[in-house]
Amino acid sequence: MEFLNYLGIGFSVALQPSNLFYCFIGVFIGTLVGVLPGIGPVGAMSLLLPTTFKITPEAAIIMLAGIYYGAMYGGSTTSILVNIPGEAASVVTCLDGYQMARQGRAGPALGIAAFGSFIAGTLSILGLMFLAPPLSKLALRFGPPEYFTLMILGLTILIYLAQGAMPKALIMAAFGLVLGLVGLDSINARPRFTFGKMELIDGVGLVPIVMGLFGISEVLLNIEQTVRREVLKTRLKGLLPTAKDWKDSTGPIARGSLLGFFLGILPGGGAVISSFISYAIEKRLSKHPERFGKGTIEGVAGPESANNAATGGAFIPLMTLGIPPNVIMAMLLGAFMIHGITPGPLMMKQNPGLFWGVIVSMYIGNIMLLILNLPLITIWVQVLRVPYKFLSPLILLLCLIGVYSVNNVVFDIYIMLIFGIMGYLMKKFGYEGAPLVLAFVLGPLMENNLRKSLIISQGDFSIFFVRPLAAASLILALFLLISPLIPGLGRKRRVIPKGEVS
Amino acid sequence: MKKRDIISSLFWMAMGLGVCYGGYDLGLGTFHDPGSGFMFFGVGIILIGLSLIILIRAIKERPAIGELKVLWTGIRWKQVITILLALLLYAYLFVPLGFILSTVLLLIFLFKAVEPQRWRWAILGAIISTFAAYGVFHVWLKSPLPKGFLGIG
Numbered sequence: 001m002e003f004l005n006y007l008g009i010g011f012s013v014a015l016q017p018s019n020l021f022y023c024f025i026g027v028f029i030g031t032l033v034g035v036l037p038g039i040g041p042v043g044a045m046s047l048l049l050p051t052t053f054k055i056t057p058e059a060a061i062i063m064l065a066g067i068y069y070g071a072m073y074g075g076s077t078t079s080i081l082v083n084i085p086g087e088a089a090s091v092v093t094c095l096d097g098y099q100m101a102r103q104g105r106a107g108p109a110l111g112i113a114a115f116g117s118f119i120a121g122t123l124s125i126l127g128l129m130f131l132a133p134p135l136s137k138l139a140l141r142f143g144p145p146e147y148f149t150l151m152i153l154g155l156t157i158l159i160y161l162a163q164g165a166m167p168k169a170l171i172m173a174a175f176g177l178v179l180g181l182v183g184l185d186s187i188n189a190r191p192r193f194t195f196g197k198m199e200l201i202d203g204v205g206l207v208p209i210v211m212g213l214f215g216i217s218e219v220l221l222n223i224e225q226t227v228r229r230e231v232l233k234t235r236l237k238g239l240l241p242t243a244k245d246w247k248d249s250t251g252p253i254a255r256g257s258l259l260g261f262f263l264g265i266l267p268g269g270g271a272v273i274s275s276f277i278s279y280a281i282e283k284r285l286s287k288h289p290e291r292f293g294k295g296t297i298e299g300v301a302g303p304e305s306a307n308n309a310a311t312g313g314a315f316i317p318l319m320t321l322g323i324p325p326n327v328i329m330a331m332l333l334g335a336f337m338i339h340g341i342t343p344g345p346l347m348m349k350q351n352p353g354l355f356w357g358v359i360v361s362m363y364i365g366n367i368m369l370l371i372l373n374l375p376l377i378t379i380w381v382q383v384l385r386v387p388y389k390f391l392s393p394l395i396l397l398l399c400l401i402g403v404y405s406v407n408n409v410v411f412d413i414y415i416m417l418i419f420g421i422m423g424y425l426m427k428k429f430g431y432e433g434a435p436l437v438l439a440f441v442l443g444p445l446m447e448n449n450l451r452k453s454l455i456i457s458q459g460d461f462s463i464f465f466v467r468p469l470a471a472a473s474l475i476l477a478l479f480l481l482i483s484p485l486i487p488g489l490g491r492k493r494r495v496i497p498k499g500e501v502s
Numbered sequence: 503m504k505k506r507d508i509i510s511s512l513f514w515m516a517m518g519l520g521v522c523y524g525g526y527d528l529g530l531g532t533f534h535d536p537g538s539g540f541m542f543f544g545v546g547i548i549l550i551g552l553s554l555i556i557l558i559r560a561i562k563e564r565p566a567i568g569e570l571k572v573l574w575t576g577i578r579w580k581q582v583i584t585i586l587l588a589l590l591l592y593a594y595l596f597v598p599l600g601f602i603l604s605t606v607l608l609l610i611f612l613f614k615a616v617e618p619q620r621w622r623w624a625i626l627g628a629i630i631s632t633f634a635a636y637g638v639f640h641v642w643l644k645s646p647l648p649k650g651f652l653g654i655g
Contacts, residue, residue, distance in 0.1 A: 051643050167555045171514050174549045178521050178542065185538040192538055193524055216589075223585060223616055224577040389619065393612035394631060396585075397605065400592065401635055405645035413593040421586065429510045447541045459533035 003129075006356050013357025014364055019059050026063035027365045030070015031372055033087075035078055035380050039218065039395050040087045041071035045331045046210040047402040049338075057339035058354050062361040064335055068328050069121060069311040069362065072271060073369045076113040076304050077380050080106060089271040089307035092279045096292065096299030103295050111239040112249050112297055113304040114373045120257040120305035121366040124312025127261045128319075128359060132348070135320040139345035142321075144452035145463050149473035151446050154267040154323055155439055156477040161273065162432050166484055169435045172426075176436035179204050180443025187451065199411040206334045208403050208412045209440060210327070212419025213426075213433040215399045219392045220424045239374050241297070249301035252282050256305030263306075264313020267325035267438075271310040278306035312362070318343050319355065323442070327434050330441040507560035511553040518549030584615055600650020601640075605632045 013019060033044040045067050052060035075090035080097035093113065100109040142150075155173055162169035182193045183203030194200040241249065256278040263277070264270035282302040283292045292299050317325045322344030324330040336343050341351060348355045373380070403416045423433055457463035465471045521542055531537025592608045599607075609628035613619055619627075639645045 050645070054643070165556070165559075167552045167559075168510075171549060171552045171556070174545050174552065175514075175517065177545050178549075181541060188538060190528065190538045192528055192542070220582050220585070224579055224582050389613070389617035390627070392616050393609055393627075396589065396612060397609060397631060397635060400589070400608075401601075401605075401639050401645075401647075404596070404647075405639055405643070408646055410593055410596055413596065414590075417586070417589055417593065420589075424582070429506050431510070450541065451536050454533060454536055459535075461533070 006352060007129075007360070009352050010356030010360035013058055013353045014062070014361040018056075019062055019357065019361060020364070022055065022059040022063040023066050023361045023365050024368055026066020027070035027369050027372060030067040031074035031369065031380065032383065033067070034071035034074020034090075035383050036391065040214065041068050042210060042327050042331065043215040043218065044071070045328065046207050046215065047398055049207055049331065049335060050402055050406045052335060053338065057336070057341055058357050060335055060339060061332065061354065061358050064332055065358060065362060066365045069308065069365065070369060072308050072311055073114065073117050073373050074380065076117070076300075077110065077373070077377070078384060080109045080113065080300070081381060082384060089275050089310075090304075091272075092275045092303045093300055095279070096294070096296050099293065099295030100297065100300065105295065107239045108241045108245050108297065109300050110377055111374065112241045112245060112301045114370055115241070116249065116253045116256070116301045116305040117308040118366050118370045119253050120260060120309040121312065122363060123257040124261045124264070124309040125359060125363050125366075128312050128315055132316060132320050135316065136345040136348050139321050142345075142469070144449040144456065145467050145470045146473075147323075148446060148449035148453055149464055149470040149477075150321065151323055151442050151449070153473040153477045154317070154325060155435070155442060156480050157267040158326070158438055159435050160480045160483075162435055165430065166481075168431050172431055172433070173435040173439040176439030177443040177446070179209070179436075180440040181447060186444065186448060197411075199409055204415060205406060205412055206331070206441065207406050208415035209419050210331065210437060211399050211403050212416040213423040213437065215395065216416060216420025217423025217427065219395050220420065221427060222388060223392055239377065245297050248297050251285075252278070252298045252302030253305045255281060256302040257309040260306035260309030261313040264310030265316045265325070267317070270314055270326065271307040274306040274310045275303035278302040319347065320345060324438065327437045330438050333441055504560050504563045504565050507556050507563070511557035511560060514553035515550055515557070518546045518553060520546075521549060522546030581615060585612065588612065588615070597648045598650060600652055601647035602632060602636065603650055603652060605635065
């Protein structure tokens, strides 16, 4: 009964007209950035973060979450129609989705992507509802050593899954930690690494860093190439998949949902990885693996369900432990903090309206997305035809004003441009931005928990090894870090093809 | 990646040294009571160690011919630099010129620089976009934007 009670609270919050409005804005913008290449959900969320200062925390989180799962829907459209993924989690959809479109079956491909996403999104929200409360209760027993080691483990998994060489990902995380610690010392209020700049007393802002790394640098990388996008000129008809399509897709959707949800809980790009693994599983299970890559509907249904289910799973570590598992959740953590709310085990008790409201809004958002994506698909196809020469100046403009409007200081624009240049160079030199951002957000929390742990244990590091959970986390993290050195294991790490871990 | 890795590892090594020095300067404290610079110093050491790993690996790697040249052949890197300079100039002039004037000028430049378009479209597009952004951020979201010497906005 308690559960139904909470659900009631959730609906009463999510169904308020203003929250419905922000939910719609969120999923709408999410679909838009999913469709448009050159700006992803991370960039869009950081752009809109300043606009949430003046609305209620419920509305803010509902809108930002909508951008996240909305982008997963929109990303499939470009994969299927243009063979260019709108965001990294839709890369694998290109393989069979585009082939289906070329064979004149763009309609069912888009249809099954939307339905699969809807079913998977819904299932993962149910999973979130059932798993979050017991996990929160468990998390209440955690102390600083557990938090510190869990964050170490989270960062390590993200680094382990990052593209390219592991030392480079580790460097990014270390640099992110340093950036996160700039500003006043939380314990004795001493300014650290502020170089005498008043603007740095509160630390470097999350928004300028993220917009630089994921907004400006993307535009720069797009400008230097002269890629032409050809939208497949196909008439969209028969969006509803046939009975046979449904029969073929049921298994992939169910497996994709489960896989996506559980991989989503783990740190580091659950959506991206689960879509690839789902594709691999479906191919292996299929009676006709040779049809994969030539336009089979299972190759669209599985991965598209998996990447949507992962978005629900990703909320679990943030909502129950207060530890964001990926960059997008780090942005959400930032949004929570701005409104003076600390996500974690206590949130469900202290802010039940917010907690359950956000979860229920995701369910409503999924219905909105189904309506937005199926009947209105032709509008999104038109959006795809907007040439990049118009788009990139406008994205730059949005970044510039967006970052300025957070604190109304020009200093932030400079910070954003510096990180834009850095992000551009990082791409050229084989570094990835995700570990940096996550470490930046976790840095202050980690330092705080490390110092508290050492104060509790009076300087004895064994506190991290005598507590079972802390010890287990550290051992697992250590294993992941040294595993590339173990022959046979090291090679497998690179097999997972990825665009970005976000 | 040989040369690129050598360059980037040296950069991070310098960064690590700087962070270590800064951390030491702030005070390391003791294990019983870690000081303000404790974590900086530790992370700085890690940065130096990691950059050494990348450096050593890169030195062992066989050199690839024309590896650095790949970074700018076939791509429009001049455009990237021009646009970056324009953005920096925009940040510099944002407050003195005010939002509207500086943004219209920047957008006209960007519309011409990214891919040359007709003047008519560039100017019209810049004015429309600027006022749309002004409407959203200043009028709707009530974000204060600089008026500049003209006092508009």
